[in-house]
Amino acid sequence: xxxxxxxxxxxxxxxxIKDEEQRQENGLExxxxxxxxxxxxxxxxxxxxxxxxxxxxxxxxxxxxxxxxDEVEELAMKRARKLFNAEYVNVQPHSGSSANMxxxxxxxxxxxxxxxxxxxxxxxxxxxxxxxxxxxxxxFVHYGLSPRTEMIDLNEVADxxxxxxxxxxxxxxxxxxRIIDFKGFSKIAKKTGALFMVDMAHIAGLVAxxxxxSPVPFADFVTSTTHKTLRSARGGFIISTLEHSKKxxxxxxxxxxxxxxxxxxxxxxxxxxxxxxxxFVLYQKQVVKNAYVLAENLIKKGFxxxxxxxxxxxxxxxxxxxSISGKHAEEILEKAGITVNKNTIPNEKKGxxxxxxxxxxxxxxxxxxxxxxxxxxxSEFIYDVIDNPLNINSVHKKVMDLCERFPLYKx
Ligand SMILES: Cc1ncc(COP(=O)(O)O)c(C=O)c1O
Numbered sequence: 001x002x003x004x005x006x007x008x009x010x011x012x013x014x015x016x017i018k019d020e021e022q023r024q025e026n027g028l029e030x031x032x033x034x035x036x037x038x039x040x041x042x043x044x045x046x047x048x049x050x051x052x053x054x055x056x057x058x059x060x061x062x063x064x065x066x067x068x069x070d071e072v073e074e075l076a077m078k079r080a081r082k083l084f085n086a087e088y089v090n091v092q093p094h095s096g097s098s099a100n101m102x103x104x105x106x107x108x109x110x111x112x113x114x115x116x117x118x119x120x121x122x123x124x125x126x127x128x129x130x131x132x133x134x135x136x137x138x139x140f141v142h143y144g145l146s147p148r149t150e151m152i153d154l155n156e157v158a159d160x161x162x163x164x165x166x167x168x169x170x171x172x173x174x175x176x177x178r179i180i181d182f183k184g185f186s187k188i189a190k191k192t193g194a195l196f197m198v199d200m201a202h203i204a205g206l207v208a209x210x211x212x213x214s215p216v217p218f219a220d221f222v223t224s225t226t227h228k229t230l231r232s233a234r235g236g237f238i239i240s241t242l243e244h245s246k247k248x249x250x251x252x253x254x255x256x257x258x259x260x261x262x263x264x265x266x267x268x269x270x271x272x273x274x275x276x277x278x279x280f281v282l283y284q285k286q287v288v289k290n291a292y293v294l295a296e297n298l299i300k301k302g303f304x305x306x307x308x309x310x311x312x313x314x315x316x317x318x319x320x321x322x323s324i325s326g327k328h329a330e331e332i333l334e335k336a337g338i339t340v341n342k343n344t345i346p347n348e349k350k351g352x353x354x355x356x357x358x359x360x361x362x363x364x365x366x367x368x369x370x371x372x373x374x375x376x377x378x379s380e381f382i383y384d385v386i387d388n389p390l391n392i393n394s395v396h397k398k399v400m401d402l403c404e405r406f407p408l409y410k411x
Contacts, residue, residue, distance in 0.1 A: 025408045027337040028378060028399055032314040032361025033174070033202065035231040036368070036408050038274065041267045045233055049263035057249060069262040076265050079272035080237060083208050084216050088245035091268050092252050092260040093236035096201040096225035100126040101133065102238060103197055103221045106251040108167055110137050115160055115194070116170035117152070118142035120344045120352070122316070124174045124199065141166065145346045150307035152176070154184045161192040171215070172199030172223075175343055175359050177291075177310035179212060186218035197221040201236075203312055205229030205363065208275045209284035212312060220244055229287065229313055229363045232271020235264045283366060287313045290362035293372045297379035306345055306357065314361040318345045322386055326355030329386055333358075336385045336392045337399035338378075368406040377402065 007014040024036070037045075049069065055062040058070040073091065080089040093099035108114070114134075117123035121144040125132040128140025141164045146153035161169060169192075171185045182198060189196035198215035204224040206212035215222050222239040226232040240248050253260070274280055291310045298317060299305055306316040319329055326342030333340050343359035350356050360382075365374065381399060384391040 026400055026403050027339055028381075028403065029364045030338060030340045030360040030362075030378075032341075032359050032363070033225075033228045034361075035228060035364050037227065037231065037233065037267075037271075039409060041233055041270055041274075044267040044270050045263050047263050047266065049266050050261075052262045053259045054262055055253065055259050057253070069265075072262065072266045072269055073260070076269035076272060079269055079276065080239070083272050083275055084214065084222070084239055086216050086222075086239040087242045088240050088248070090238045090240075090245075090248050090252050091235075091265050092257060093223075093238060094257060094261060094264075095234075096124075096199070096223065096236045097126050097132075098252075098256060099223035099225075099236035099238045100124075100199060102248060102251045102256055103223060104134065104138065104168070105255060106244070106247045107195055107221075108138055111139060112168075113139045113141060113164050113166045114168045114170060115141050115143065115157070115164060115166040117173050117176070118144045120348050121145045121346050122173040122175040124172075124201070127170055127172075127199070145307070147346070150346055151178050152180065154181060154188065157185065158188045158191075161188050161194060165192060166194050168197050169194045170197050170199060171219075172197075172201065172203075174202060175314065175316050176202075177295075177305075177312055177314050177316060178307055179311045180215075182213060182215040182218045195220045197223065199223045201225040202228055202314065205231060205275065205280075206284050206288065206312055209281040211281075211284045211288050221248070226268050226271055229284070230271060230275060231283075231363070231367060232274065233264045233267030235261070235268060237268065286371065287363050287366045290366050290370065290372065290375050291315060294360070294362060294375040294379055297376050298382065301379060301383040303383075313363045314359060316343055316345060316357055316359050318357050319386070320345070320349075320356045324386055325350055326357045327353065329358050332385055332389050332392060333382065336381065336395040337403070338381060338385070338395075365406075368403075368408055370402075370406050374402065374406070 053063045054066045054069045058073050076091045116127035119129045126134045128135045143157045169189045186196050196219045198219045203212045227234045295310045295315045304318040330342045340358045342355040343357045345357040381395045
């Protein structure tokens with residue numbers, strides 16, 4: 001990134017960006033919700049399109065001068081429709097949370113009941129946490145993971161839907177490593193008269209590449225971020241059937257947002273093009289293969305993996321048998337240049353600030369070009385640091401060597 005012009009005006013901010021660039025370049029980023037946007041995506045995000053106000057939708061704007069941004073928003077919508085085989089796509093939501101908010105606002109009244117996955121079992125804050133607008137405004141009821149399989153149990157979902165008669169059933173998660181049966185969910189929603197919404201923020205890239213079944217044929221609404229496995233701009237989008245498209249459009253603007261971020265929408269258009277390529281499919285296949293190999297090798301080292309493995313890009317590691325909390329593991333791994341996040345495990349005993357687990361994902365390591373061999377090495381790094389913190393320095397050296405071999409951004 002060329003930050004020479006920033007340096008002249010604001011050396012402090014320039015220095016912070018450089019430090020962060022170094023942190024990302026020299027560390028192994030295993031946070032399951034992050035990725036490294038391509039240089040082209042970052043160039044578009046930093047383009048003159050940031051200057052343009054364009055409240056409204058293509059050909060129906062409240063400002064003049066929208067000829068070019070109209071074209072780019074149409075392009076983003078068209079590519080997203082093609083990528084996900086969707087009837088309608090709204091590319092204006094600023095984030096995954098605002099995409100979820102738009103669907104709730106469009107379909108619910110305060111106090112209405114929604115059925116979603118519990119946060120402590122892998123759901124997201126916007127799926128009804130009391131700390132979020134969702135839990136404050138609506139009556140969320142939660143399903144969890146089966147105590148036996150640690151996977152979603154559709155019988156539990158069906159029982160809860162029958163009992164509570166939710167207006168919306170939400171599928172999708174932030175920390176769930178298994179294939180989600182969207183068809184099974186949609187049958188329950190139909191039977192109980194609920195709308196069906198899927199939040200595919202985490203798995204959008206896998207869905208785009210068809211390495212995870214698509215929710216689009218089964219859901220009334222599919223919400224997503226663009227920056228996780230989809231590896232695109234920072235933002236969100238909403239897919240819906242044509243039947244619901246007008247109310248979604250009205251809810252996003254003017255219901256919730258003002259001017260759309262046209263530089264981000266243009267970068268989303270570019271991201272959808274990247275995701276339509278054959279190399280993106282190979283990339284996603286490798287993401288899943290890498291997660292599988294990492295999980296298998298962590299298991300060999302004695303780690304317990306929630307649900308016993310993974311079908312997607314992420315793994316939840318239960319550290320209860322390692323006499324270390326998720327928080328402490330996150331801290332010592334960071335000292336060795338390995339970034340993860342503490343994560344609750346099913347039936348968490350330590351609470352969300354300490355936790356008994358960590359969550360890791362392979363999408364960014366794979367973006368750097370790493371494969372199965374590197375996953376085996378990384379499982380050893382994680383084991384060595386958690387087994388004995390005295391290994392931090394030696395592991396850190398190995399992490400730096402590995403990062404040098406797989407640069408984040410080629411110079
Ligand atoms: C499943 C899910 N939905 C929504 C979001 C929210 O996305 P954002 O951070 O862009 O608001 C996240 C973010 O991690 C997520 O994991």
